[in-house]
Structure formats: structure tokens, C-alpha cells
Amino acid sequence: MNEIFTSLxxxxxxxxxxxxxxxxxLLLSGLLFISLTFLxxxxxxxxxxxxxxxxxxxxxxxxQIFKVKDLIEASGKSEKxxxxxxxxxxxxxxxxxxDDPLLSExxxxxxxxxxxxxxxxxxxFLSEIAQLVASEEGVDEVQFQKDVVNNxxxxxxxxxxxxxxxxxxxAFMSIIVLSTTLSFKIALKKEEIGIMKLLGATDMYIRKPxxxxxxxxxxxxxxxSNVFLITLLIFLNSTLGNFFADISKLDIKILNFNFTVFxxxxxxxxxxxxxxxxxxxxxxxxxxxxxxxxxxx
Amino acid sequence: MISFQxxxxxxxxxxxxxxxxxxxxEDNEFVYLVGESGAGKTTILKLLLxxxxxxxxxxxxxxKEITHKKMKDSHTLRQSxxxxxxxxxxLQDDTIFENVALAMKVKGFKDKDIKTxxxxxxxxxxxxxxxxxxPQQLSAGELQRAAIARAIVGNRPIILAxxxxxxxxxxxxWEIMNIFKKLEKTKTIxxxxxxxxxxxxxxxxxxxxxxxxxxSDKKKGVYEL
Numbered sequence: 205m206n207e208i209f210t211s212l213x214x215x216x217x218x219x220x221x222x223x224x225x226x227x228x229x230l231l232l233s234g235l236l237f238i239s240l241t242f243l244x245x246x247x248x249x250x251x252x253x254x255x256x257x258x259x260x261x262x263x264x265x266x267x268q269i270f271k272v273k274d275l276i277e278a279s280g281k282s283e284k285x286x287x288x289x290x291x292x293x294x295x296x297x298x299x300x301x302x303d304d305p306l307l308s309e310x311x312x313x314x315x316x317x318x319x320x321x322x323x324x325x326x327x328x329f330l331s332e333i334a335q336l337v338a339s340e341e342g343v344d345e346v347q348f349q350k351d352v353v354n355n356x357x358x359x360x361x362x363x364x365x366x367x368x369x370x371x372x373x374x375a376f377m378s379i380i381v382l383s384t385t386l387s388f389k390i391a392l393k394k395e396e397i398g399i400m401k402l403l404g405a406t407d408m409y410i411r412k413p414x415x416x417x418x419x420x421x422x423x424x425x426x427x428x429s430n431v432f433l434i435t436l437l438i439f440l441n442s443t444l445g446n447f448f449a450d451i452s453k454l455d456i457k458i459l460n461f462n463f464t465v466f467x468x469x470x471x472x473x474x475x476x477x478x479x480x481x482x483x484x485x486x487x488x489x490x491x492x493x494x495x496x497x498x499x500x501x
Numbered sequence: 502m503i504s505f506q507x508x509x510x511x512x513x514x515x516x517x518x519x520x521x522x523x524x525x526x527e528d529n530e531f532v533y534l535v536g537e538s539g540a541g542k543t544t545i546l547k548l549l550l551x552x553x554x555x556x557x558x559x560x561x562x563x564x565k566e567i568t569h570k571k572m573k574d575s576h577t578l579r580q581s582x583x584x585x586x587x588x589x590x591x592l593q594d595d596t597i598f599e600n601v602a603l604a605m606k607v608k609g610f611k612d613k614d615i616k617t618x619x620x621x622x623x624x625x626x627x628x629x630x631x632x633x634x635x636p637q638q639l640s641a642g643e644l645q646r647a648a649i650a651r652a653i654v655g656n657r658p659i660i661l662a663x664x665x666x667x668x669x670x671x672x673x674x675w676e677i678m679n680i681f682k683k684l685e686k687t688k689t690i691x692x693x694x695x696x697x698x699x700x701x702x703x704x705x706x707x708x709x710x711x712x713x714x715x716x717s718d719k720k721k722g723v724y725e726l
Contacts, residue, residue, distance in 0.1 A: 399590050402550065403651070404580030405607035407573065 208417050211389070218385040219421070226425035229378045229487065230480045234433040236367040237479055241472070243360045245454030245465040250356060254324035256333045256348040259317045262290070264342035266318075272340050273320055279336060281329040286321040290314065317344060327353065375487055382421075382491035386414055390499045397499055411496045418492040422484035430477050434468075441468045502527055503549070503659070503689070508558030510544050510713075518544045519713045521558070528658070531685040533700050534693040535724055536710035542693040544713075546661045549691070550582065551575040563658070580608050583652025583660040583688075587667035589644040591636045597647045598623070598632035605655040615654075622650035626680055642673035649680055653688065660684065662692045666699065674699065697724035 212219045258276075260269055269287065276282050288296075294313035301307040324330050330348040338346050390397070400410055444466060448454070454466040463471040503526040510519040519541045526532055534542040547553045548560060551570050559568050562578055570578065583604070584590070591600050601622055605615045623629045626646040631639060639647070645665060652660050662681070666674040678699050681690060685705075694700060700707060700723060707722025708715060 395590075396592055396594075399592060400603065400607060401575070402579060402584050402590070403604050403607050404576045404578075404582070406576045409607055 207413055208420050211413065211417055212420075215389055218388060222382050222385050222418075222421050223425055225378050225381045226421055226484060226487065227428050229374045230425050230429035230484055231432060232374055233371050233483055234429055234476060234480050236363075236371065237476060238433065238437070240360070240363055240367055241456055241465045242454065243356070243363055244456045246448075246451070247353070247356045247360055248456055249451055249454055250353055251327055254327040254330050254348075256322040256324060256330055256337075256346060258320040258322065258337050258343055259345045259347070260319065260342045261344045262314065262317055264318060268340075268342035269318055269320065272337050272343065275340065276320070276322055276333060276337060279333065281325055281333055283323040283325050285323075288319045288321060290316050290318050293317070293319065371483075375483070378487050379491045379494065382418060382488065383495040386418065386492060386495035387498060390414060390495055394499065407496075407500050410500060411492065414496050415489065415492040418488035419485065422488035423481070426477070426481045426484045430473070430480060433476060433480075434473050437468045437473070441466075502561065502564055503691075504559075504561035505545070505548075506559040506561075508548065508555045508560060510541075510548065510553060511556045512553075517556075517713050519548075519555075522710075522713075522715050523558075524708060524715065524718055526689060526691065528689055529685065529687060531681075531690045531703075531705045532692065533703075533705060533707045533722070533724075534691060534710065535695070535700060535707055535726070536716075537726060538695075539712075540710040541713040542710055543663060545710075546663055546691065546693065549578075549659075549661060550584070551578055576607075580655075581657055581659055583649075583654075583657040585645070585648045585652050585660060585662040585665040587664040589636075589641075589648045589668075591644055591647055591651075593636050596633050596635055597628065597639065597650075600636070600647055601632075601651045601654055604651045604657070608655045610655060618654050619650070622654045623647075625653070625683065626650040627676075640673075641668055642670075642676060645669060645673075645677055646680065649677070649684075653684060657688075659689045660691070662690065664693055664695065666694065666696055671698075678703070700724035 258272060260272075273285050273287060276285050290313045293316040294311070297311060297316060298308055301311075322333055324333060334346045334348050337343055397410055448466065451466075453464060455462055455464050458475075463469065463475060465472055505522050505524050508519055508522045509517050511517045522541070522545070534545060536542055544553065548555060549562060551567060551572065552575075555568060559566060561567070563581060567578055591597075592603070595603070598619055601619045602615045605618060610618075620629070620632070623632055626649050628639075628643055628646045628650065631643055631647070636644060636647075645668075648665070649660075652662075660681075666677055669677060674696065681692070682703075684690065704721045704723075707717070707719050707724070709717045709719075709722070709725070711726070
């Protein structure tokens with residue numbers, strides 16, 4: 205450990221450059237990781253709540269609506285069917301517009317359509333339920349989440365591709381900068397390496413201090429970037445709460461392991477720490493191997 | 502035992518650095534390699550360190566053939582060799598103790614064993630009180646003593662000394678030679694030099710090289726070019 209500190213102290217600018225590059229790489233990777241996990245969380249949330257909303261004409265009778273409700277329940281494809289009367293729709297509307305009394309005053313229960321909210325047993329049943337009720341008497345419009353899910357899926361896939369490409373670029377740049385700064389240090393120790401080789405040092409023995417130094421910088425950069433990311437998540441927790449409105453919890457599943465993405469949890473922070481530490485380890489190991497290889501040949 | 506059997510080395514196609522050289526060196530033997538600059542003395546040492554490969558012939562090192570040893574495996578034979586050079590090759594940022602200890606560290610010795618053996622080596626070479634000093638604080642003679650101490654620690658049966666007295670004044674040269682005399686009972690020493698006085702006074706085996714060829718190999722030889 206003393207040798208690592210001494211070596212870092214002897215080349216402060218190179219140390220700063222390496223640490224900065226690693227820090228920003230891990231910070232950006234962490235931000236991309238958060239974005240991606242949140243998107244997957246939202247996707248998971250939407251997919252786990254397959255819902256069809258059947259809107260009726262304002263003139264529809266309650267009998268017509270309950271006939272459709274019975275039809276849906278009889279199909280065996282629904283988990284739960286909730287009737288939203290015009291009055292209830294109006295109450296919901298008032299709750300949403302409580303900060304804007306003008307909007308509330310302009311609306312009355314009579315102009316809002318009654319509806320049925322159908323929670324499907326499986327996302328695959330969404331379009332079947334929609335087809336089942338579309339031609340029934342009094343049905344005005346059927347909305348379901350197929351489009352929302354498709355859009356979210358497409359967005360998530362694009363973000364994932366972008367993340368992969370951007371991370372590869374960041375990792376590549378970090379490896380170049382780290383291996384170059386490390387090469388300067390190794391060049392200064394060329395004579396020392398020559399002596400060690402004459403004494404019978406193995407390549408690994410010569411590599412070890414440089415690898416340890418890089419890994420130490422990686423650990424430091426991981427710690428710093430995670431402190432920043434976790435602080436950011438804690439700070440944004442309430443803002444995100446407002447943003448996600450009635451979504452109280454976002455979960456995702458990675459390798460049979462379920463964890464909560466939102467609200468902030470220690471598990472999520474631990475996963476983020478593990479992922480960034482892993483990236484950092486890969487980057488620092490590759491960089492130090494590239495740099496030392498040049499001088500061991 | 503070290504054995505060179507019809508060994509040739511060519512760096513360029515026109516001239517051989519060594520031509521058809523054969524000799525054997527027994528365990529704990531002291532051998533001078535003498536000859537003019539470019540005669541091939543250092544090439545022999547480089548062959549033993551696996552820094553160069555022979556173009557022809559066979560080399561046995563501690564009874565094992567190393568003729569075609571891969572460069573990346575050089576450490577296995579270098580761990581049996583102590584090296585002493587004219588320019589000392591001492592690490593400037595490390596203390597004398599650390600410099601000597603390095604020869605054991607690269608072989609994976611434990612700290613406790615390193616401390617004991619390095620202290621013994623420093624005592625044998627007469628620099629016990631210099632262990633905590635840095636190379637800049639030592640004279641040339643003391644640095645060469647440190648290099649010898651580094652060459653003998655860590656169970657290294659062979660010492661290759663490439664003109665180790667080349668940078669030293671006559672008095673220090675004899676002090677260094679006295680250390681080598683103490684070591685010859687337990688180590689095989691291959692010693693290259695241009696110093697006729699030390700060769701003639703010690704009366705040890707002398708291998709004379711000229712233009713890459715072995716001219717003479719005498720048991721109790723003298724320096725004659």
C-alpha cells in the first residue's frame with residue numbers, strides 16, 4: 205500500500221488525469237445504468253399491470269355498462285373489472301385539477317364518460333378483451349396499453365443500445381488515457397524493470413505494482429462516482445416521486461434477482477456499486493496489461 | 502555445471518559474435534573470461550542470462566539444456582544467477598537493504614528470511630552500516646559491494662560478474678576481489694575483466710577469447726592477449 209501511495213504521490217498530474225477519466229467514465233456509466241434500470245422498471249410496472257379502459261357514451265345506461273362488465277368477467281381473461289361512474293370520474297378529475305379551480309368549474313359529471321377499468325390476467329389478453337367489447341352497445345372507445353408498452357419497449361431497447369455504444373466508447377477512451385499515463389510511469393522505471401528482469405522477476409511480479417496502482421485508482425474513482433450518484437438519487441427521490449405520480453414502486457429483475465429501483469433502496473445502491481466496480485476493474489486491468497506489455501516484450 | 506558445446510552466435514550474417522565455442526565450468530569454479538572488447542565475453546554472459554540465443558550448438562545450465570529456452574521463461578534460470586556489473590545497476594530510489602532484498606523478493610522469500618539473509622550478505626560484503634542509506638550516499642566501492650551482496654542472496658549458485666572492477670580504483674578493486682575470493686568456495690563465478698593484475702595474481706582458470714573464438718583455456722592461467 206505504501207508503495208502505491210509513494211508512486212501516486214511522485215506523479216500527481218498523471219494520477220489526477222487517470223482518476224478524473226475513470227471518475228467521469230464511471231459517473232456517466234452510472235447515470236446510464238440508472239436511466240436504463242428506471243426505464244426497465246417502468247416497463248416492468250406497465251407490463252405487470254395490463255389494463256384496458258372501456259369508455260361508454262355519456263348517454264349509456266348503467267344496465268348497458270354492467271352487461272359489458274358481465275361479458276368481460278365471463279371471458280375469464282380479466283383479473284378485476286372496476287366500474288367508474290360519471291360521478292366517480294368527476295371526483296378523480298377534481299383531485300387531478302385541485303390546483304387549478306378554473307378547470308374544475310368548467311367541468312361537470314355529465315360531460316365525463318362512464319368507464320370500465322379492466323385489469324387483464326396477461327398482457328396478451330389486452331387486444332382480445334378490446335375486440336370483445338368494441339362492438340357492444342354504448343361502447344364509445346376502448347383504450348389499452350399495447351401502444352404504451354411497445355413505445356416503452358422500443359425506447360428501452362434504444363437506450364440500451366445507446367448505453368452499450370456509449371459505454372464502449374467511454375471504456376475505450378479510458379483505457380487509452382490510462383494505459384498512456386501508465387506507460388509514462390513505466391518508461392521512467394525502464395531501468396528498474398531491466399534490473400528486476402535480470403534478477404529473475406516474473407512478468408507478473410513486474411506488472412503487479414502497476415496493476416495494483418491502477419486498481420487502487422479504479423476503487424477510488426468507483427467510490428467517488430458512487431457517492432455522487434447515490435447523493436443524486438437521494439436528492440431526487442421526492443422529485444421522482446412526483447414525476448411517477450401514482451407509481452409508488454419500480455422493480456426490476458436481473459438474473460432471477462428482484463430489486464427495487466425506485467424509491468431509493470440500499471439494494472439498488474449496492475447493485476450500482478457492484479456494476480461500476482466491475483466496469484472499473486475491467487478498465488484498469490486491461491489498461492495496466494496493455495501498458496506493461498509494451499515494456500515486458 | 503555449465504557447458505557450452507560448439508556454440509555460435511551471430512548478430513549479423515557477416516560476422517559471428519561467437520564461433521564454435523566449447524567449454525565446461527564445474528560447480529564452485531572461478532573462471533576469468535578475458536579478451537579485447539568485442540571478443541565475445543559479454544555474449545557468453547548474455548547466453549547464460551537467456552538474453553540472446555545461440556545460432557548453433559548446445560548450452561547446459563545447471564545440467565539442464567537452455568539452448569531453446571523461451572525468452573518469457575528466462576526468469577527460471579535468472580533466479581539461479583547473481584549478476585554484478587561495472588555500472589552496479591542499483592535502484593536509486595531504494596535503500597541498499599531494499600536493493601539487496603529485491604533479489605530475494607522476486608523469488609518469493611518471506612520477509613523474515615529476507616531480513617536475516619540480507620543482513621548476513623551486507624556483513625559479508627562489509628557494508629552492514631549502509632543498509633538504510635540510499636545509493637547516492639555511497640561510494641562506488643560501496644555500491645559494488647551492495648551489488649555483490651544482491652548477487653549472493655536468495656540461493657543463487659552462480660555469479661556472473663561483467664567487469665565489476667572497471668569503475669573502481671586499485672585499492673577498492675582489491676577489496677572487491679577479496680570478497681569474490683570468499684565467495685568462490687560456495688559459488689560458481691564467471692568473471693570478465695580487462696584487469697591483468699587481478700587475473701595474474703589470483704591464478705585461476707582463464708578462458709581467452711578473440712574475435713568470438715576461444716583461443717585458450719588454462720587451469721591456472723594469466724592475462725595474455
